[in-house]
Amino acid sequence: MDELTSLLEIGARVEEGGQKFMEVADKVRRMISPKDTFPGIIIKLNDNYKRQIATLLNSFAAVIFSKKNVYKAEHFVRAIDALSISSIILACRYMETKDKSDIKDSLDCIESATSYCYELASQNLPYCGSYAFNIASLLYQKKFVSEGLEFFRYSEKIFRTVKNKQSHENTCKYIAFCLIVLDQTNTEEFEKAISGASDSLTLLSNWINRRPPENTQLVYNYIKKFKNRDEALNEAMPYFALEGDFRILSKDPNFNDFFPNFEPPRTILYTNEKETMNLFKKCYVCYNSGQFLLCAKQSEALLEKWPQKNNSASKLAVLFIHVWIINSFFALNRPDCVLPYIKQLNKIFSNYPWIVGLSSFYFLKHCIYSGNYKHYIDPPPLAFESIASWDHVISFHSAIECLKKNVEDCFQFFEEIRECSNVLIKREAFHYVAGAYRLFGINPCISDFENECKTCKEARALYIYHSCIDYINDDDIDAAWNFIKPVNVDDSVLQALYEAEQIASGHCATIRKIKLLQAILIGNTDPERSADLITRSCSTTLDSFIRVKEKLFKPPFPFMSIAYFNVAPLEPSILFALYTVGRPLVVRIKVGTKYDDFLDELERICSESTNLSGDIDGRTWWKKKYELDNRMEKLIKYLETEIIGFWSSLFTPMKYIPSQNCLRSVLLTALSKMSLSDQQEFCKFCKKEFHEDLNLERPHSSVAKPLSIICGKYMHNVPWEMLSCVRERTTKITRIPSIKVIANQCQKEMPMKVNAESTFFILNPVGDLEKTEEMFKPIFKELRWEGITQKIPPEDLIPQALAKKELYVFCGHGNGQEYFRYSKLVDDEMTCKASLLLMGCMSGALNDEGEMDPTGAANYCIAAGASALVGALWNVTDGEIDRFLSAMLDFIKNGKMDVEDAVISARNSCKLPYLTGSAVVVYGFPAIFLKR
Numbered sequence: 001m002d003e004l005t006s007l008l009e010i011g012a013r014v015e016e017g018g019q020k021f022m023e024v025a026d027k028v029r030r031m032i033s034p035k036d037t038f039p040g041i042i043i044k045l046n047d048n049y050k051r052q053i054a055t056l057l058n059s060f061a062a063v064i065f066s067k068k069n070v071y072k073a074e075h076f077v078r079a080i081d082a083l084s085i086s087s088i089i090l091a092c093r094y095m096e097t098k099d100k101s102d103i104k105d106s107l108d109c110i111e112s113a114t115s116y117c118y119e120l121a122s123q124n125l126p127y128c129g130s131y132a133f134n135i136a137s138l139l140y141q142k143k144f145v146s147e148g149l150e151f152f153r154y155s156e157k158i159f160r161t162v163k164n165k166q167s168h169e170n171t172c173k174y175i176a177f178c179l180i181v182l183d184q185t186n187t188e189e190f191e192k193a194i195s196g197a198s199d200s201l202t203l204l205s206n207w208i209n210r211r212p213p214e215n216t217q218l219v220y221n222y223i224k225k226f227k228n229r230d231e232a233l234n235e236a237m238p239y240f241a242l243e244g245d246f247r248i249l250s251k252d253p254n255f256n257d258f259f260p261n262f263e264p265p266r267t268i269l270y271t272n273e274k275e276t277m278n279l280f281k282k283c284y285v286c287y288n289s290g291q292f293l294l295c296a297k298q299s300e301a302l303l304e305k306w307p308q309k310n311n312s313a314s315k316l317a318v319l320f321i322h323v324w325i326i327n328s329f330f331a332l333n334r335p336d337c338v339l340p341y342i343k344q345l346n347k348i349f350s351n352y353p354w355i356v357g358l359s360s361f362y363f364l365k366h367c368i369y370s371g372n373y374k375h376y377i378d379p380p381p382l383a384f385e386s387i388a389s390w391d392h393v394i395s396f397h398s399a400i401e402c403l404k405k406n407v408e409d410c411f412q413f414f415e416e417i418r419e420c421s422n423v424l425i426k427r428e429a430f431h432y433v434a435g436a437y438r439l440f441g442i443n444p445c446i447s448d449f450e451n452e453c454k455t456c457k458e459a460r461a462l463y464i465y466h467s468c469i470d471y472i473n474d475d476d477i478d479a480a481w482n483f484i485k486p487v488n489v490d491d492s493v494l495q496a497l498y499e500a501e502q503i504a505s506g507h508c509a510t511i512r513k514i515k516l517l518q519a520i521l522i523g524n525t526d527p528e529r530s531a532d533l534i535t536r537s538c539s540t541t542l543d544s545f546i547r548v549k550e551k552l553f554k555p556p557f558p559f560m561s562i563a564y565f566n567v568a569p570l571e572p573s574i575l576f577a578l579y580t581v582g583r584p585l586v587v588r589i590k591v592g593t594k595y596d597d598f599l600d601e602l603e604r605i606c607s608e609s610t611n612l613s614g615d616i617d618g619r620t621w622w623k624k625k626y627e628l629d630n631r632m633e634k635l636i637k638y639l640e641t642e643i644i645g646f647w648s649s650l651f652t653p654m655k656y657i658p659s660q661n662c663l664r665s666v667l668l669t670a671l672s673k674m675s676l677s678d679q680q681e682f683c684k685f686c687k688k689e690f691h692e693d694l695n696l697e698r699p700h701s702s703v704a705k706p707l708s709i710i711c712g713k714y715m716h717n718v719p720w721e722m723l724s725c726v727r728e729r730t731t732k733i734t735r736i737p738s739i740k741v742i743a744n745q746c747q748k749e750m751p752m753k754v755n756a757e758s759t760f761f762i763l764n765p766v767g768d769l770e771k772t773e774e775m776f777k778p779i780f781k782e783l784r785w786e787g788i789t790q791k792i793p794p795e796d797l798i799p800q801a802l803a804k805k806e807l808y809v810f811c812g813h814g815n816g817q818e819y820f821r822y823s824k825l826v827d828d829e830m831t832c833k834a835s836l837l838l839m840g841c842m843s844g845a846l847n848d849e850g851e852m853d854p855t856g857a858a859n860y861c862i863a864a865g866a867s868a869l870v871g872a873l874w875n876v877t878d879g880e881i882d883r884f885l886s887a888m889l890d891f892i893k894n895g896k897m898d899v900e901d902a903v904i905s906a907r908n909s910c911k912l913p914y915l916t917g918s919a920v921v922v923y924g925f926p927a928i929f930l931k932r
Contacts, residue, residue: 004031008049011056017063025060028053029082032089038134039088050093051102057082057089058109065116076120083113084131091135091151095142103147106135107154114158126167126174129158133174140181152178160189169198180207186218194222204232208239209311212351214383216245234267238312241265242319244354244388259388260423262323263288270317271307280317283324290457290506292328293545296337297827299325318348319355326362331458331507333541333852334823335369342366353380357390361424364393368400369852392420396429403432427459461504465514468493468500469567472521478570489521497521508540509852512713515540516565519575524586531577531584535561538712539738541853545826546740546863555579555742556750557926560650562720563712564595572596574643574715576650587647594643599714601635606874609915625912632914640723648723651707652731706732706900706926710739716846716854717873719918732900734868735923737859745865751926752867754835754899756892760801761787761809762816772811772882779889785809793819799830802861808834811885815843815857815871822857825864832864835899835927836871839885844871844921858923868899868924880916883909892929899927 011024032053034040045053061079064071071079090106093099114128136151156178162171176193179185185207197203204223213219219236226232237255240248249255257263264270264284271277279302286295303321307314322345329337342362349355357379367373376397379390399413417429471493472478497518504510515537519530536543538561558580566572572595576587609628612621640648709720720726721733736742761780764773767790777789787809788797798820801808810816815838825832838844838857846854858869870888872881887906891897900922907917 004028004049007031008052008056012052016059022060022063025056025082026078029057029060029078029085033081033085034088034134039092039138042085042089042092045089045092047093047096050089054086054089054093054105054109057086061086061112061116068120073121076116077124080113080116080121080124080128083109083116084128087113087131088135091139091147094147095139095144107150110135110151110154114154118161123164125158125162126164126171129155129162129171129174132158133178136178136181149182152181156182169196172196173198173203176203177206180211183211185213186215191222195225200226201228201232201235205235205311208236212239212243212312214243214353216240216243216248216384220248236312237265238268238316241316242312242349242352242355244352244357244382244386245384246387260427262320264317264320268313268316270313271309273307276302276305276307280321283321287324287328290331292331292506293827295324296328296332296334299328315349319345322348323358330365330369332544333508333855335366335852336823336855338362338366353382354386354388354390356380357382357388357393358424361390361393361428364397365428367397373397373401387421387423389420389422390425392417392422392425396425396432399429400432430459430462457503457505458507458510461500461507461510461514464496464500464503465510465517468497468517469570473569477521488525494518494521506544508544512537512540512853513567516563516575517567519563519577519586520565520570520573520588523588527584527586530586531561531579534563534575534577534586534712535579535710535739537563538710538715539740539853541855542738542826542859542863543740546738546744548740548743554746556746557706557708559708559710559736559742561710561712561739562715564714566596566714576647578650585650587650589644589647591643598635598639598643599717601631602717605631605635605915610875625915629912629915632918636719636722636914636918637724639718640725644723648725651709651720651723651733652725652729706734708734708736708742708925710736713848713853719873719921721921722914722918730901730904732898732904732926733922734900734925735858735921736925737862737923741863745925748925751898751928753930754867754927755806755930756783757930758806759783759785759787759809760805760807760834761785761811762793762798762819763787763789763811765790765792765812765816765819769812769878772878775882775886776811776889779886780809783889783893795820799824802832802834802836802864802866803830805834807837809837809839809885810843811839814840816840817857822860823855825860830864832861832866835867835924836861836869837885837888838869838871839881840872841875841881842872844869844923845873862924866924868922868927870899870903870920870922872919873921874919876916876919880910880912881920883911884916884920897929899929902929 007024007028011021011028014020014024032040032042032045034042042050061082064075064079068076087106087109090102090109094102094106110128110132113131114125117124117128132151132155136148136155138148139145139151140148156175159171159174159178164171172193172195176190176197179187179190179193180203184190194200194203204219204226207213208219216239219239223229223232223236233252234254237249237252240246241255241258246259249258254267255265258265264280269277270280279298283295283299283302286292286298299321303318303325306318306321322341325341326338326345329335329341342359345362346356346359349359360377360379364376367376378394378397381391382389395413395416399410399417402408402410402413414429414433417425418433420426420429472489477489497514501511501514501518504514515533519533519537522530522533524530558578560579561575561577563575564572565575571590572592574589574591574595576585576589578585578587605628609625612624612628614621616624644650711718711720716735725731726733763776763780764770765788773789780787786805793816798808798816802825815822824830844856844858846856846859848854858871861869884906887909888902891902891905903920903922907913907920910916
């Protein structure tokens with residue numbers, strides 16, 4: 001650089017045009033001329049130097065061209081080179097200064113060089129054209145698009161005039177590149193250029209990777225003319241896939257399976273990094289084999305390390321990874337995890353209408369699961385006719401809306417969807433079509449759908465499932481069903497359902513339905529199997545996350561599974577599976593529309609309570625609350641007397657008889673609630689129907705024990721703990737999310753012990769619960785608990801507290817999900833040592849997501865090892881939940897009290913014993929507070 005400075009100083013001092021000046025200028029030209037890379041050292045020069053050098057080189061060229069009769073051809077070549085280099089210098093200076101005069105002068109220089117080529121050195125035209133092309137590429141790369149396009153136009157103009165046959169292939173390559181950038185590919189000039197280019201594959205790759213054309217047929221037509229057609233087709237396949245033109249893909253056997261199964265093409269290497277590529281293949285194997293949890297985790301890790309390359313093959317790999325993550329989380333009933341990846345997919349592939357449509361389709365699924373269509377956007381149309389058109393997604397959306405409103409117009413929409421050629425939409429619609437028919441009591445021939453769902457394991461399983469329902473309905477099996485002697489079902493039906501369950505591996509919602517139908521058909525012919533099917537149907541999603549430590553185990557306490565089966569035309573039923581010792585008891589209660597009516601009224605009461613305005617006067621407000629409390633009491637009584645009836649004794653098997661099965665304990669409990677005349681009639685019935693099972697002649701011991709319940713879908717929001725039979729006998733009830741959780745904890749001593757001296761609390765983190773803070777701050781201080789008040793907890797604080805402390809208390813809005821996602825406890829296999837008191841609205845509620853199993857903080861915490869979690873099923877007032885917690889803290893201070901007893905007693909402190917008291921429940925295992 002010092003030498004260059006010296007030369008510029010000399011050039012400025014000597015006479016312009018003199019021998020010394022020309023020697024200095026020529027030396028500067030050679031020194032800064034781009035060699036191995038473009039633009040070489042020019043880009044590093046000081047801006048002032050750049051203008052000075054450009055002036056020097058322009059003067060050098062002007063001297064030579066002004067004395068044409070003195071200088072020779074070799075000097076003309078140097079002068080043309082000087083002007084070309086000057087053009088580069090000024091373009092580089094423009095990128096720094098943004099001075100319009102620099103870019104104008106740059107173009108003038110290259111035009112002058114070209115003009116002198118035509119006149120004095122036509123063999124150098126390709127040289128000028130390549131300089132113009134390189135300048136254009138540099139400007140374009142640095143985001144100076146309009147300026148770059150101007151140079152591309154000029155470069156293409158130069159090369160079009162080149163007549164040199166020896167450089168014809170190279171000239172065609174430059175012309176084709178320019179036309180690609182200028183978006184003039186649908187022209188005769190481009191067809192000639194790409195056909196005559198030296199490296200047509202490289203051109204094709206640049207075309208489809210840098211500026212992917214919307215017209216896929218145009219690309220395919222060009223490829224058919226290539227000499228190396230097969231290589232070109234393989235190079236372009238990722239482009240066709242990203243654009244959604246699967247008609248072309250289907251012509252190649254290597255790509256037949258790509259859509260709609262998203263199977264990676266075998267012939268494409270997405271990255272040269274062996275370790276990354278192996279992980280990619282592993283993710284696909286996990287996805288294809290239904291290992292959705294492992295697939296989601298590994299795909300997320302793969303996405304973080306995937307190399308950012310701007311080519312179709314790499315982009316296609318990124319599409320696969322996103323699809324695997326999204327579909328895995330849907331299969332795992334984790335739509336909350338799906339939304340970020342849908343948005344990311346839409347952002348990354350915003351220039352690809354088919355993939356934007358795919359993200360719209362996934363977003364529609366998310367809307368269906370959440371029941372919220374406010375932000376739904378219709379997918380964009382494709383520029384060509386394709387089997388991947390997303391036009392029917394709009395009909396799908398409308399059909400679901402109609403289905404929700406029970407409007408028969410939805411059939412018209414579903415018929416449109418059945419005509420759709422997009423297998424993804426048809427596959428997803430299958431379940432909703434069948435559901436809509438059954439909702440309106442119509443029983444179509446399910447075989448109509450067989451061909452539409454063969455491409456998808458889940459849809460195939462659903463086809464078998466609905467076919468079995470048709471068989472049951474045709475043979476009137478459900479109507480003849482009897483608790484004592486179930487109607488024998490053909491073994492082929494049970495075998496078909498078993499096969500469907502295997503086919504649907506990993507698809508939790510479908511497996512739940514199949515298990516429940518199996519349980520009903522088997523009934524008490526095999527109570528162990530029926531009970532197991534009912535129990536496992538309650539937690540198909542969570543079970544896919546949990547590793548079982550004890551496959552064979554003896555439950556340390558009685559537990560009961562409760563499931564709801566409602567598939568037309570079979571009669572809606574509640575299924576119970578009670579485990580004590582010996583043979584489990586399986587019960588089916590046909591409920592008609594009563595249970596749905598119960599759920600509707602429960603939702604209305606909770607909604608009216610939540611929406612009760614705080615602007616009305618206190619007396620009116622409390623009057624409304626007491627009315628709602630009274631309605632809740634009547635509703636629970638309706639559940640007990642009109643729906644469950646006699647079988648409410650399942651919740652209080654007080655006459656627990658170890659020597660025989662649990663049927664006796666249930667019957668004896670029911671007997672104690674009847675009048676004398678009813679008892680006599682009932683005993684006659686029992687002696688006739690259950691004599692062998694009951695073995696009533698022998699004496700037995702009786703021991704009272706707590707009961708844990710596993711609630712299936714549509715059962716978890718019901719306040720089972722408030723049934724009168726439960727309250728009268730003060731039966732201790734806890735809720736457990738899964739039988740696998742029991743298996744993993746069964747070796748621990750029961751009841752589990754909670755040392756309240758090891759506590760961490762979060763009090764009023766947002767700062768808007770002044771009365772709550774005023775009530776509990778001095779109490780927490782008295783108890784010497786560690787915690788934070790009026791502070792948003794850091795991201796790692798809550799998981800640390802859950803892992804190290806024995807009790808975690810949250811007093812705020814909700815359950816603190818916004819500060820820590822509880823699902824990470826299970827996803828990342830964290831340990832939750834602490835029991836939890838979550839004193840916020842809906843802190844213990846589980847979220848129903850469409851067809852999926854319910855999920856929530858309670859399930860994740862108990863599955864991760866927590867002894868117990870106390871939370872609210874629905875919205876409660878701050879004052880009421882504060883009174884509840886205050887009463888619980890009194891019991892904690894005294895110690896030696898069961899958590900369940902503390903909750904039962906604390907319910908009595910509420911002004912609204914049903915509206916508030918019913919809301920608060922205990923999840924987990926029998927637990928006891930240690931004495932301080």
